[in-house]
Amino acid sequence: MTSPTPASHRSTPDAALVPAVFLASPPSDDELQAWADEIRAIEEGQSEPDWNELFSDDSTPWPVSHDLDSPGEDAAAVSESEADARPIDLVHTLVAVAVRRRQHTAEEYRLMTLILDRAVADPDPWVGPDPTLDHAWEDSRGRSVAAVRRDRADLAERAAAAEIAVHLRLAEQTVRTRVGHARTLQARCGLAWRAFLDGRISESHAIRIARLAGSLPDDREAWTAFDTGATERAERAERLTPSSFDTAARALREKVHAESIEERHRRAALDRGVWLTAELDGMATLTALLPADRAHAAMTRLDRAARHLATADGEERTLAQLRADAVADLLAGGSVAERPAAAPAPTAGDSKASGSGRPTVVVTVPSLTLLGRDDTPATVDGYGPIDLDTARRLAGGASSWIRVLTHPVTGVPLALDRTRYRVTTALRRWLGVTSPTCVFPGCARPARDCDIHHLTAWADGGATDHDNLEPECRHHHRLRHETKWEPLKNPGDVDLRWRSPLGHEIEVDPPPF
Incomplete structure (x- = not known):
């Protein structure tokens, strides 16, 4: 039994199956404006779709029934026609x-x-406006x-x-x-782009094609050969799943690439790095991009250590757990520790795991939580909530404490003297608590990696205190000064807003923790 042929596969597309926006001729400006007006009316509640x-x-x-007021009701219900289909x-x-x-x-x-x-x-x-059109203009930066x-x-x-x-x-x-x-x-890859617009290939296929085509040299013949091989010959992109297609497309890239793999490897090795991704329940993923030979060598060593530990009496951890413990031990302490299965895995607060050069971890713990009178979770800077046992243990092993001085009644951090422009370390730490990330909507760059921006400029009388300072990453700090993006905060307001170049006002994101 064969599957139906989508409209985009046919030599003459069926207009009934292809919305007008996707026909070969692009929509006119009037049509685009009409669609935009309709969408705006729906968003503002002036009409219902x-x-x-x-x-x-x-x-x-x-x-098709889409009840927006009760999306959870009758989710499995079908119409009479569907029941008989x-x-x-x-x-x-x-x-x-x-x-x-x-x-x-x-x-x-x-x-x-x-x-x-x-x-x-x-x-x-x-x-x-373009300042260079003024004949008297001179650039201050030369x-x-x-x-x-x-x-x-x-x-x-x-x-x-x-x-x-x-x-x-x-x-x-x-x-x-x-x-x-x-x-x-x-x-x-014009063929692939057309297939994507027609709905014949998925977003995953299109991304894989774009990534591989983008890595090819500036050679139109190579582009055409890759595009044709990936899209037309044997219809690889249409017939294969994304993972299977990826294997075939990488092989095709090797065939059409004119540059030697040695030269490409030397260039690709410049992108090596390590990344940390927060996961649920106090866990995190550590990812490393390495040259293949070194990655395989590292994995072989981890596997050997894990299999050695698995032979110990009473060991009940799986090989996957043993590999994870081994890499944590090697990176944090320099050696793999043999522990009975009942012992907990080492964590950032264990002296055995940390060694003599213990890294600095910024943990915010509410005082009542620390005393056992509240269950408000602690947070690790840049990660988020952690379990209370880990927080108390980290606090117990801390060599020093940092206090934030606040008003005895309002609890608001005390402002610094107006004569000081530079942000002190203590105030920067406090801003990292109140605004853990860049304050531009959607930006998740940690505050510790941001510039500290005066909302009211120092030259205009702005104070260096908590309610006139916000962290902005270098990118958004530049957008704030060199484009029409503008932060808005009226006197007495708590929340910051941004006005976009097109005049929209957007509130900052709520704190992540």
Whole structure:
């Protein structure tokens, strides 16, 4: 039994199955404006979307019910037509829905790219008028006209990416990454880009193609060969799952790549690094990007140590647990400790795990929690909540304590003298508690890695105290000074807001912890 042929596979697309926005000819500016007005009206509650009309066409022969007021009710309910439908008909409908979802995703990529491309072509709405057009203009930093215009285009693109990110609740890097993938597909893999817009390949396939095509040298023949091999020959991208396609596409890349693998390896090794990702329940993932030979050597050593520990009497840990304990011991203390199975794994507070060069870990513990009179969780700087036993043990092993002086009645941290401009270490620590991350919406860079910004400039009489200081990462600090992004905080206000270049006001994110 064969699956239905989606409309995008046919030589002549069926207009009933392909929304107008995805037809070969792009929508007009009037159509785009009409869609934008309709979406804005829905967002502002001025109109309700007709979900049945939106989701019903020849590929969906049954009515679709989307009750926005009670999304959890009747989740498993089906219409009378669906109850009587054959399983193959339901599968056919599912395929049609998947095709439309892919098309909508591709259209998101296209519109993001269009917005950023227009920002580069016309920076004025994002960064203000071009000062180089004034014949009397001189740059205070000594830049040439060309350099200033390049900076304006770059900042406009960054400001536009931030605008998209705060509206879609995405990270700015996610927006820029998606636009980068779309630009790569448009420039190097036209067949794959068309297949993505048509819904014939998924977002995962498109990303894999873009990443691999982006790593090819500046050679149009290589791009065409890779695009054709990945998209047309044997229809690899359409027939294979993402993981299977990835294997085939990497092999295809090797065939068309003109540069030697030795040279590529030397360049790729420059990207090596280690990353920490917070997980649930007091856990974290440590990821390392290493040259393959060293990674395999490290894994072999860990496996050998784990298998040796597994032979000890009373050992009940699995090999996976033993490998994890071994890598923690080696990185934190320099040697693998043999412990009976009943003993707890070493943690950051154990002297045996930490060795003589114990790293500094910033832990915030409410005093009542420390005394056992409250269960408010402690937090580790840059990670989040940890269990109370670990927090008490870390506090008990601390060699020093840091106090924050506050008003005896209000509890507000005391302001510093107006004559001091520089932010003291104690005040920076306090800001790290009240604003753990950059205050730009959606930015998760830890406050310890941020610039401390005076909301009211020091030169304009702004004080160096907690209610006039906020952490901003270097990127968003630059956007604040060199584009139309502007922080807003009225006297007496507690919460900070941002005004975007297009005039939208966005509240800062709530504290993560």
